[in-house]
Amino acid sequence: MRNISDIRNLFRTAGGIRRFIILTLLRCPFDALHTVIHAVFLQLAFEAVNSENLNGLLHVCLLFGIGSLLLFLYNGTVWMLYSVYVTKWVGKIQRKLFGHISRLSLQQIEARPSGEWITRLNADVQSAAALLNQPIHLPHAVLATVNVCVSSVILILFNLGIFGLCIAFVIPHVLINRLLIFRPLIWFAMKVQEAVAENASDMNTIVTCADTAILYEAQGFLLGCFEKSSLELRKPT
Template structure:
């Protein structure tokens, strides 16, 4: 009878929690999405107004592709700080999840929690030291290559008639091809870094899981812990890993978005005086 009451109580709590989660996703994130959309529009308008107020001398000092990139691609990269699949709010949520799950795991079994962290912490350190650290620099190089490619494409379109007159189509096409290949090269560097981070997941994930099964199974066989406790540890470990992966990916995406933020900030600090 007591077990039935406990089961009913657990199901009731689960139902209430699911309802609150549904309301959270349907209200908070909807309001957040509307706010980010308005924020992006305000940034684009402010940036366009600032560029349009610059002197002709400063406008002519840069290629048209540079301004196109600063007004479009740079803003798109910058606002990814708040509107890409894993961004700043997700980092905050994942930190909260990691803290809560860590406390629960430590209460269930401190030794197994320590074992789990032996696999999780190195992954985070490697992810941040060897992957995320250079992301801002690599993303900045991508934006610079994008600006060069846009300038070459702009010249290819605008100067098409003159190029045909002087038989210079090949010259313009070669420049566009070179800048396109350079842009591809810069993008591949970022993809290689992300692939490096993704390659760590099986190592820490399966390695930690096998270690938990081996040691936890031995403890359960010896009667030191129950099978239910072992299952609970495995389930909470999964939640901890998901949150840690979300945090790692969010930090990498934030580092990438900072390249756009820096370039937008640089554009806004160009003085309007001639």
């Protein structure tokens, strides 16, 4: 899974490489733009403070707010498109795996414990998804916290007024983040967990009821059930 040829094979199986490249490229400018906006803001804000131009400082703050909002909207839109893409891509991989297992003979299915099939199904799909959807790592969080602390200390030592201004921006940002993003995210995670459980149960059926499914040619029906619960997985996005 880790080498390039495996990744290429995975994309060959599931498709969507062009969309993946486009969305990855669209994600790229965020950090650069974010840094530029902050740098320009700081430069203009310091200039305004140095020249004691309160009107200019308000304009800079207003422009910074608009710039940040636009950047936030851009990033949110790209991330939303990316999440939908990843969910669909993972669903496609799962369906392909499910279809492959449903076409195996009973001897092949019974050769391994049902738990191993389910674990493989989930683990393989998760490792495939991890290629596209790496979560934020703990080192990232630590680094960000250290950066914030050091910046705050420098700003306090440099100018307490500017620090106060930053805090005036940061507090509403944190509150909005908690109310509008964090809470829906928990709800979303719970919904996803429920949908994943149902989906796993459908995956389980193809292994535990393999003899009945093969004898009564019910693989298509079970694949339909699996697709239905896969769609439930996509719904929250």
